Amino acid sequence: MELPATGTAHGHVRLKDGRLARIAYAHEGDPTAAARLHVQAEAFRYLQPAARTPRLHEVIEPRAGLPGGALIVDFIEGRAPRLPDELEAMADTLACIHTLPLPAVGSPIPRQGSPFLE
Structure with a gap:
């Protein structure tokens, strides 16, 4: 089953085992x-x-x-949030993510030094 490719950086393909292939867009070479x-x-x-x-x-x-290669990830059934009813669930998700420590120095994840200076 193929899902619509709506992103500008990757497309999605549902795999037979239920997982999702997140196919990164790139050109040959x-x-x-x-x-x-x-x-x-x-x-x-x-x-x-x-x-x-x-x-x-x-x-x-x-x-x-x-x-571009691909990442194989869990497929999560979902839908767009119903607003304003689900704002609390969205806030909970963001709070969970923001409790994580910052990525280690040297991590490939881009990191902003100071949002007020950059």
Whole structure:
């Protein structure tokens, strides 16, 4: 089952085992594709302790025919939130994510030094 590719950075394909292939968009020979894919994978790993994001199962490296590579993650059935009724659930999710420690220095996850100075 293929899901609509609505993103500008990746598309989604539902796999037979129920998981989701998050296929990164790139062109053949893109020298930055692997690095971008690994930053995305690291973000999934970083957010995992919050228990609010899909779990990362596998990283498929860029290759011929799949130049951006793919991440295999849990498929989570969902819908857009109903506002304003579900604002509390949204706030709870953001609070869980924001209780995580900052990514380690040297992590590939982009980090802003000071939002007031940059």
